[in-house]
Amino acid sequence: MDSLEEVNDFVKNGHQQYLPHISLDSVIFGYHDQHLKILLLKWKGMNGWGLPGGFIQRREPMSQAANRILQERTGLDQVFLQQFHIFGDSPYRLQEQSPQEFTKKYGHVVEDSWLFERTLGIGYFALVDYSKVSVQTDFFTDDHQWWDVLEIPTLLFDHNEVVQKALATLRLQIYHQPIGYNLLPEKFTLNEIHSLYETILGKELDIRNFAKKLVSLGIVKKLDERRAIGPHRSPYLYQFMKEAYENALKQGLVHTY
Amino acid sequence: MDSLEEVNDFVKNGHQQYLPHISLDSVIFGYHDQHLKILLLKWKGMNGWGLPGGFIQRREPMSQAANRILQERTGLDQVFLQQFHIFGDSPYRLQEQSPQEFTKKYGHVVEDSWLFERTLGIGYFALVDYSKVSVQTDFFTDDHQWWDVLEIPTLLFDHNEVVQKALATLRLQIYHQPIGYNLLPEKFTLNEIHSLYETILGKELDIRNFAKKLVSLGIVKKLDERRAIGPHRSPYLYQFMKEAYENALKQGLVHTY
Structure with missing residues (x-):
């Protein structure tokens, strides 16, 4: 117009x-x-x-x-x-x-x-x-x-x-919905998703607890694969569990404990 | 009409x-x-x-x-x-x-x-x-x-x-909002809120974990007070923490971990 x-x-x-x-x-x-x-x-x-x-x-x-x-x-x-x-x-x-x-x-x-x-x-x-x-x-x-x-x-x-x-x-x-999908590469490092979540929440998150939480909530899975980002640095990669996530959401099951 | x-x-x-x-x-x-x-x-x-x-x-x-x-x-x-x-x-x-x-x-x-x-x-x-x-x-x-x-x-x-x-x-x-306020007496037993939550969620909840979760999430507080409901039965009473709850909600802080 x-x-x-x-x-x-x-x-x-x-x-x-x-x-x-x-x-x-x-x-x-x-x-x-x-x-x-x-x-x-x-x-x-x-x-x-x-x-x-x-x-x-x-x-x-x-x-x-x-x-x-x-x-x-x-x-x-x-x-x-x-x-x-x-x-x-x-x-x-x-x-x-x-x-x-x-x-x-x-x-x-x-x-x-x-x-x-x-x-x-x-x-x-x-x-x-x-x-x-x-x-x-x-x-x-x-x-x-x-x-x-x-x-x-x-x-x-x-x-x-x-x-x-x-x-x-x-x-x-942020812990219920596949919010970060289009902001991270298909396979990402823990540091990448940690930065994203800290920025959205506007506060610091202990990275160890954060990793445990994400995995236990079924949001991401840890892959048996690493990314080489420098000498002596090749962190494990993670991936969103999009399908399981969406199914659970449809049934109202996510986060009902 | x-x-x-x-x-x-x-x-x-x-x-x-x-x-x-x-x-x-x-x-x-x-x-x-x-x-x-x-x-x-x-x-x-x-x-x-x-x-x-x-x-x-x-x-x-x-x-x-x-x-x-x-x-x-x-x-x-x-x-x-x-x-x-x-x-x-x-x-x-x-x-x-x-x-x-x-x-x-x-x-x-x-x-x-x-x-x-x-x-x-x-x-x-x-x-x-x-x-x-x-x-x-x-x-x-x-x-x-x-x-x-x-x-x-x-x-x-x-x-x-x-x-x-x-x-x-x-x-x-159910764990973010003061949903049960008008369904329970002002002071209630753990069994009463446990039954309410089980019924709403349509599944069984381990009562010990449930009590810990409610208190740690700041939804209810345990009172230093009991209700006599029979011989040898006088369970502790609980109360919703309505104000803290609503303040946290306004700020978008509830359950952001």
Whole structure:
């Protein structure tokens, strides 16, 4: 959506193509080299940052919409993407916007629009390698940036709440879900997965207990194989046990002790 | 909503009062005396069972709507109630209903209605003591029953999927969330909480490991107090550590190891 004509049509008639009252808000975590970041877009005219997002097409499965939006924004497909919360309580979510406000923001005169109505936000999060991502902006946004999770600015709307909830969920689920799959090579060293988990959790983890825990929870298995990384250094390799993991999750068996 | 006039108005004009395209579906778990059940309502004219639910008022916070619906159905207030998933992918959720179908179901002739449009379902679950609940039915339903979780029949719509996801979430979260608060007396014996957890998880738990785990996770504390329940039997009492628990949850710290 780039031309003014397309934007006009979206603002006026988008509800014929998309479900009104519901948006998808994506918290895209980026990990690389022991840094955990979040993708933010700069909204035009509002002098502020917010999360990328979009709407569900009338006949489109919701998870497909989430994948489409992620792909449109980042070019990425087939990554771990998960709904984590629906936001419908914050003051911002309870009110309608005015056309005047919209015009002021985007310099774009409209009378009435489905975009001004109360909209619940379905939060999805993804975890990607940000060094591999090429971000797309559009008519409503004019810049993007990966922000360190420890330095997130005050965001537009209720997006700080959305980010905090996503981070809390990511941390809660890191031992339940195959979260790190696309961030590590297929076979990785204990040091590599240890760094990833320490970075996501934002704290130090004793590496011996950590290895025991991962293996006992059935998340990874130790291979009978090593990687030569230097003289006298050839650590054992590990691999995610993706299938067993997903089966257990489907049955609600993971971590029920 | 009982009179035909009220129902007519709801079918025709309900979208002026409620947000269209979004329903709340409640999985109300009932626990009593080592049985775990789910509240189902029988839909009029459809010869089938489904979950209780409702809609969000235009200016109503979503969590308030969930509480209101629970209260309207069960008379209960202030129970542990939590959103757990939003359903927007199943074939039932992707299609619109026809007026003919509606008329056939309810013997009620209508032309067009916001109720026929595609509707995403926000799943909430609650856990209550079913011996204390008095269930309300309305125009659309004509019976209710508490069904054992092991004997749930084939449900209307995609409600079997909703129930399975709720049960899996309940089991995943039983060590993260203050789920049993309103099901046990303020001070309880190890046997009482052990029975509750075994019933919810649907499996046996070694009672010694269980006690250690609960205390080490900071969910309960052992009191310096006993309950006399018979000659030579006066077990120690335990209490939930509700405050520490909720603080940790807010910070996303529970169970991040």
